[in-house]
Amino acid sequence: MSHVISPMGRKLIAEFEQGPNGGPALVAYLCPAGVPTIGYGHTAGVKMGDRLPDAAAADALLATDLLLTAKQVDDCLGDSPTTQPQFDAMASLLFNIGAGGFAGSTVLRKHKAGDYNGAAQAFAMWRKATVNGQLVDMPGLIRRRGEESSLYLTPTANQVPIAMPQKVETAEVTPPTGYVETPQGNIVIADIKQSNIVKDSDLGKIVGGVAATASVAAPAVAGIAGMSYMAIFAIAAVILAAGLAYAIYKLVQIKTARIEMNNKGIA
Numbered sequence: 001m002s003h004v005i006s007p008m009g010r011k012l013i014a015e016f017e018q019g020p021n022g023g024p025a026l027v028a029y030l031c032p033a034g035v036p037t038i039g040y041g042h043t044a045g046v047k048m049g050d051r052l053p054d055a056a057a058a059d060a061l062l063a064t065d066l067l068l069t070a071k072q073v074d075d076c077l078g079d080s081p082t083t084q085p086q087f088d089a090m091a092s093l094l095f096n097i098g099a100g101g102f103a104g105s106t107v108l109r110k111h112k113a114g115d116y117n118g119a120a121q122a123f124a125m126w127r128k129a130t131v132n133g134q135l136v137d138m139p140g141l142i143r144r145r146g147e148e149s150s151l152y153l154t155p156t157a158n159q160v161p162i163a164m165p166q167k168v169e170t171a172e173v174t175p176p177t178g179y180v181e182t183p184q185g186n187i188v189i190a191d192i193k194q195s196n197i198v199k200d201s202d203l204g205k206i207v208g209g210v211a212a213t214a215s216v217a218a219p220a221v222a223g224i225a226g227m228s229y230m231a232i233f234a235i236a237a238v239i240l241a242a243g244l245a246y247a248i249y250k251l252v253q254i255k256t257a258r259i260e261m262n263n264k265g266i267a
Contacts, residue, residue: 003074005066009088012151013095014062016144017041024058027051032129040065041095065095072099080112089123089152096144097126116153123149 005013017040019025024039028050031037036046039058042065052058073091076099082090090111094102102108106125110118123145128135 003070003082003084003087005070005091006084006088008085008151009091010062010066012088012147013066013092014040016092016140016147017062017095024052024055024062026054026058066091069095073102076103076108077112081114082111083154083156085154085156086111086116086119086152089148092144092148092151093123093126096141101126120149120152123152 019039020029025037026039028036028038028046028048030048031041031043035043036048036050037043038046038050038061039052040062042058042061052061069091070087073087073094076094077087077090090102090107093105093107097105106122107119110116110122124142127137127141127145129138129141130136131138
């Protein structure tokens, strides 16, 4: 039996696949796994620097991805009886962990065995990510798994009543020492030290070099060109100001990119 992902399932997936600043990402960014991503969690063929013209393009891309996701879930389910909420919930899980992960998941195994309570509980098994080399519970994933399990347990009008628990409860997670939770529910390093990014880059060296070169070369240039030291230093000041403006511009770019990566769980 072929299924399609319902508007409810699409809404759930889109909510948890938003870009770093909310909504679809119109500019490619790196996901926590270091994979270039754009739109709503789209990764196929994406490279850094890619852009989408508008939100409508992101919506169209998501629609295409959801068609593939639905087919992948169907292929895994075979002829197993499945309600629309169950299908939507499993589609969200597969969209997040991939077809390979879903095919070998306890969620799928228990669902196909008719153990719907067990399948709902098994969503929570996919709540960890690697932070600083260690597997830790990710608040964003915990919330997503809770929403998916709750959707999975939603009864339908033509469903044979079965004993089902209420929404699967998930405990609050305290980030490890030295880490904080972002608004998106990911865990990132607490101390970003943005100044080190600029200090360790070539920008500071460029600006410093302009100033040093101007001070050393000023006498020689003055002697050759017959210009006063004040005129030479005035020219050097203009060059230095341009270098500083460029450094500030690059700093804003660096900080924007770093904030975007932090929001996705990349320290």
